[in-house]
Amino acid sequence: xxxxxxxxPCWTITFRRExxxxxxxxxxxxxxxxxxxxxxxxxxxxxxxxxxxxxxxxSKPHEGDEGGELDGVIVRVQDExxxxxxxxxxxxxxxxxxxxxxxxxxFTHHGQEPPAEGDRHTDEGIAAxxxxxxxxxxxxxxxxxxxxxxxxxxxxxxxxxxxxxxxVLRSE
Numbered sequence: 001x002x003x004x005x006x007x008x009p010c011w012t013i014t015f016r017r018e019x020x021x022x023x024x025x026x027x028x029x030x031x032x033x034x035x036x037x038x039x040x041x042x043x044x045x046x047x048x049x050x051x052x053x054x055x056x057x058x059s060k061p062h063e064g065d066e067g068g069e070l071d072g073v074i075v076r077v078q079d080e081x082x083x084x085x086x087x088x089x090x091x092x093x094x095x096x097x098x099x100x101x102x103x104x105x106x107f108t109h110h111g112q113e114p115p116a117e118g119d120r121h122t123d124e125g126i127a128a129x130x131x132x133x134x135x136x137x138x139x140x141x142x143x144x145x146x147x148x149x150x151x152x153x154x155x156x157x158x159x160x161x162x163x164x165x166x167x168v169l170r171s172e
Contacts (some may be wrong), residue, residue, distance in 0.1 A: 004108070005171065006131045010089075010110070010111045011111075011112040012108060012109065012112070013108070013109040013112060013126065013127050013130060014106060014107070014108045014109075014110075015106065015107045015108075015130065015131070015134055016104070016105075016106050017104070017105055017106075017107075017127035017138070018099055018101075018102065018103070018104050018105075019099075019102045019103050019104075019105065019138065019141060020101055020102040020162055021102050021103060021141045022098075022102060022103060023080045023081070023096045023097065023098055023128060024080055025103075025141065026080075026096050026103055026105055026141070027079065027080040027081075027083075028098060029137065029140060030083060030094055030137075031046060031048050031083065032046070033045055033046045035140070036056070036063045036141055037142035038146075039133070039136045039137045039139070039146055040056060040133055040136065041136070041146060041149075042056050042057055042058050043056070043057045044056045044057070045057075046073070046074075048074065048076055048128070049074065049075060049077060050076065051073065051075075052073070052074045053071070053073065053074070054070075054072035054073070054074050054085045054087075055069065055070065055071055055072065056069065056070040057069055058070065064080060070087055071087070072086060072087040072092065073085065073086045074084035075091070076093075079081050080096060081095070081096055081097070082094065082095050082096070089111050090109055090110060090111040091108075091109075091110040091111055092106055092107070092108070092109055092110075093106075093107070093108045093110065093159070095108075101136065107130065107134060109126065109130060111126075112126055119134060124157075124159070124160075124164075124165055125158055126160040127157075127161040127165075128154055128157035128158040128160075128161050129154075129166070131155065131157050132147075132154060134151070135147055146162060
């Protein structure tokens with residue numbers, strides 16, 4: 001018998017939110033590099049086509065961040081409805097649809113590695129980070145400054161997501 005393949009589980013983190021803004025407005029805020037840079041707080045470069053770059057430069061980190069870069073490749077573009085980016089072994093997806101008072105959107109991070117004991121970057125830290133970015137996204141859409149990156153608030157988010165991760169692990 002030949003060597004068997006290795007199977008490893010992956011996690012998915014999904015956020016579903018509503019916005020008073022139109023799908024067109026949300027689309028512009030996730031696909032225009034200047035807008036993405038404003039709500040994420042880092043410079044970006046976006047080549048909006050399948051195979052194009054979706055790059056964020058975290059090399060000048062904010063206090064408490066480690067820095068780095070998000071080098072993604074766009075794999076799906078459906079104007080004002082869907083955007084998918086492959087980032088390492090993960091896929092980041094945006095789905096936008098009209099709502100009764102604006103729009104609904106879903107942001108999903110597929111393929112996150114299962115949490116390692118005490119590694120905040122593979123479990124609650126990733127979820128808390130995306131949560132904070134989506135709060136900044138909502139503020140940006142409303143014309144407000146993104147909420148400040150307060151370590152205490154981020155720590156509370158991490159604690160909340162740590163409980164959610166533990167509940168998922170207990171149910172497996």
